[in-house]
Amino acid sequence: MINWLANPARFMRLSARAVPWCGWTAAVVLAIGLFWALVVAPPDYQQGDTVRIMYVHVPAAWMALSVYLFVAVASAVALVWRHPLAEVAGRAAAPVGAAFTFVCLATGSLWGRPMWGAWWVWDARLTSVLILFFLYLGYIALVNAFDDPSRGGRAGAVLALVGVVNLPIIKFSVDWWNTLHQPASVMRVGGPRIAVSMLAPLLIMAFGFALLFAVLLMLRMRTALNERKAMALRLNSGIAAAPRPERAQTVSAHTAVP
C-alpha cells in the first residue's frame, strides 16, 4: 500500500478525479451543516444562540489536532521509508492545520467574551492549543528556511515528531487540570452527553470540515508536485540555474518564455 502510493504520477491521476467529487461533497455537506447548525438547531437553554459558535469551534479544534497528527504520521513515514509523497503531504497539510487552529482560537475567543466575560483566559486548554498554533508556525518556518527543500522537509519531519508530545496534553488538559474550558462532552467514555438535536449538526459539520481538509490537502499537494516539476524542467533547460528558489522564480518571470 505504501509503495503503491509512492508514485507521484499515480497520485496526480487519482487526485485529479477525486478533487471535484470531494470538493462538491464538502460544499454540500458544509451547506447542510451550517443551515442546520445556524437555523434549525435549538438554542441552548443557558447560552442562547451563542451556542451556535460551537458548531464551528469544535470541528475546527478536532481538525487542528487531527491535522497535526496527520503531519506527524506523514513525517514519520517520510523519515522511515523516504516516502516521496509523505513529505509533500506533511508540508502541504501544515498551513491548513494552522488555519484550523487559528479558527478554533478565534471562535473560542468570540464565544468566551459573552460567556466567560473575557476574550482570553490563561487556562490549560487554551494555552496548550496556543502552543499547538506556535508549533505549526515553527514547522512552517523551519520547512521553508533552507535553500535545499528536501533538507527543510527532513528537519520539519523531526520537529513534527517532537511536537507530538503536545497532543495528549491538549486532549487531557481538561481532565488533568481544573480548567474553565468545559471537559469533553462528545468523545467520552459512556457516550456523548449532548442532545441529539445538537449532536447531529455538530457531526455533520465535523464531516464537512474533514472533507474540506481532504480537498485542500489534495489541491496543495498537486500544486507542490506541479511546482517541483516546473522547477525541474526549468533547471534542466538551463534557463534559470539560480541556487535560490525565489530568485529562480523572479528570473523566470522575466526571461523564461518558452
Add this chain to the structure above:
Amino acid sequence: MAAFLGLFRRDLSLALRQGGDTGLVIGFFVLAVVLFPFGVGPEPEVLQRIGPGIIWVAALLAALLSLDRLFEADYRDGELDLLALSSLPLELAVLAKCAAHWVATGLPLTLTSPLLALLVDLDPGSIAILFASLLVGTPALSLIGSVAAALSLGARRQGVVLSLLVLPLYIPSLIFGAGAVEASGTGSGARAYMLILCAVTLAALAFCPWASAAALRQALE
C-alpha cells in the same frame, strides 16, 4: 566514557575561553531583568509579585541566545562529521555537548539569580526556591534547545527560526519554574511544582539526545 569526558572538557574550555560566551549570557540576563523596574515602576509589591516570572523569562531568553553556538561552529568546520563517524554514539556526543552548554550557561545563570532576586525584593525563602527551580530547570533548557539548534543548522535566518522553534517548547519549564516560586510565596508549597519541573528535565534528558542526534544526522547527509 573517555571520549564523552573529552568532548565535554573540550566544549567547556572552548565556551569559557572563546569570545566570553558565558559573560555575554550573564550580562544579557542581568540587563534584561534590570529593564523591568524601569518599565513597570519600582514599587516593591509589584516587583515581588512579578519578579520570579521576570527572572525565569530572562533566563529562557539568555539560554536561547547561546543556543546557536551549540553546533554551529562544529558544523561549519567539519568537526560534526568527525563526531558522527567516531565510535562515540552521536546521542552521547549530544549529551556531552549539552552538559558543557549547561555548565557554561545554565549554571552561571542559576548562580547569578539570587543577586537578581535581591533586586526585585524577594524574601529569602523565595530566593532559595528560585535558585533550586533554576538549578533543576535549566538543564531542560539546554537539552530542548539542542533539538532546535540541530534542526535549524544551516537555515537562513537561523536565529529567528531557532527562537520560533524553541520558545513554545520552553513553556512547560517556565510555567512550573515560576509557579514553584510563586506557590512558595503564597504559602501553598512548592513541592508539586518542583517535582513536575524535575519530571520535565528528566523527560528531556531521556528524549532530547535522540531527537537531536536524528536531526544532526539528517543535517549531515
